[in-house]
Amino acid sequence: MNEPSDLSANATQSKSIQNPESKVQNDAILECTSLSRDFQSGETTLHVLRSVNFKLYEGEIASIVGSSGAGKSTLLHLLGLLDTPTEGDIFYRGRNITRLGQEAAARVRNREFGFVFQSFHLLPDFTALENVLMPARIGAGSLQWMREAGKLKERAESLLTRVGLGERMSHVPSRLSGGERQRVALARALVNEPAVVFCDEPTGNLDSKTADEIFALIEQFNRELGKTFLIVTHDEHIARRAQRHLHMSDGRFVPAD
Ligand SMILES: Nc1ncnc2c1ncn2[C@@H]1O[C@H](COP(=O)(O)OP(=O)(O)O)[C@@H](O)[C@H]1O
Numbered sequence: 225m226n227e228p229s230d231l232s233a234n235a236t237q238s239k240s241i242q243n244p245e246s247k248v249q250n251d252a253i254l255e256c257t258s259l260s261r262d263f264q265s266g267e268t269t270l271h272v273l274r275s276v277n278f279k280l281y282e283g284e285i286a287s288i289v290g291s292s293g294a295g296k297s298t299l300l301h302l303l304g305l306l307d308t309p310t311e312g313d314i315f316y317r318g319r320n321i322t323r324l325g326q327e328a329a330a331r332v333r334n335r336e337f338g339f340v341f342q343s344f345h346l347l348p349d350f351t352a353l354e355n356v357l358m359p360a361r362i363g364a365g366s367l368q369w370m371r372e373a374g375k376l377k378e379r380a381e382s383l384l385t386r387v388g389l390g391e392r393m394s395h396v397p398s399r400l401s402g403g404e405r406q407r408v409a410l411a412r413a414l415v416n417e418p419a420v421v422f423c424d425e426p427t428g429n430l431d432s433k434t435a436d437e438i439f440a441l442i443e444q445f446n447r448e449l450g451k452t453f454l455i456v457t458h459d460e461h462i463a464r465r466a467q468r469h470l471h472m473s474d475g476r477f478v479p480a481d
């Protein structure tokens with residue numbers, strides 16, 4: 225692979241600058257090369273992501289910070305297979321996953337990836353426990369679900385207990401605070417034991433104390449379960465708490481100010 229030549233090289237190299245040994249110890253679990261995403265707006269082409277190179281290392285918490293419109297969500301959606309790039313490639317554990325068919329992409333998303341969003345995206349008519357179980361139910365299919373529902377339910381309950389909601393499992397989202405809803409979303413993101421959890425502005429709707437609590441849970445799941453986290457945020461304070469933090473502006477990685 226060619227060495228990246230533009231500023232986005234920062235994104236792949238800063239880890240080895242901060243900790244020279246880490247590159248030897250840690251492999252990239254997820255990598256993208258020359259990743260671009262254009263959107264068409266009438267006659268104009270918007271170059272929202274501009275040939276980005278990035279490596280996410282196994283077992284780390286990495287954050288990408290940038291102002292609104294920088295292209296952070298676009299990058300996260302591409303890496304999480306929620307969108308398809310205009311150009312470039314995405315590798316998961318060395319395998320090119322850029323242009324999988326819909327079913328194969330859905331399988332990778334369901335089994336390997338977890339997602340946490342700013343506005344929680346919980347289903348309003350389902351309890352916290354049912355929300356957490358949803359990806360397990362979808363991933364299992366009906367036969368496996370019949371066989372394993374008990375085990376999966378135990379896992380979901382254990383995750384809800386770990387995020388501090390052991391007493392609120394049967395509450396629907398409207399009876400939970402913002403912070404509690406994000407705890408449910410975090411438990412849901414982990415229920416299928418994914419390797420990578422993508423968080424898009426996970427603290428964007430929370431006050432700073434609650435945001436810190438959510439980040440502490442992310443750290444706990446990283447430390448205790450070895451999960452890799454990629455967090456995109458406009459909140460510099462939260463971004464700095466990550467083990468590695470990168471800056472994005474106008475669809476590219478840029479050096480910190
Ligand atoms: N589906 C889309 N169609 C057109 N423009 C889009 C679309 N998605 C994002 N954009 C534009 O791309 C830019 C970056 O968006 P986004 O990745 O959401 O930024 P961020 O998450 O950093 O705030 C914005 O100018 C946004 O308007």
Ligand SMILES: [Mg+2]
Nearest residue numbers: 296297298425
């Ligand atoms: Mg965004």
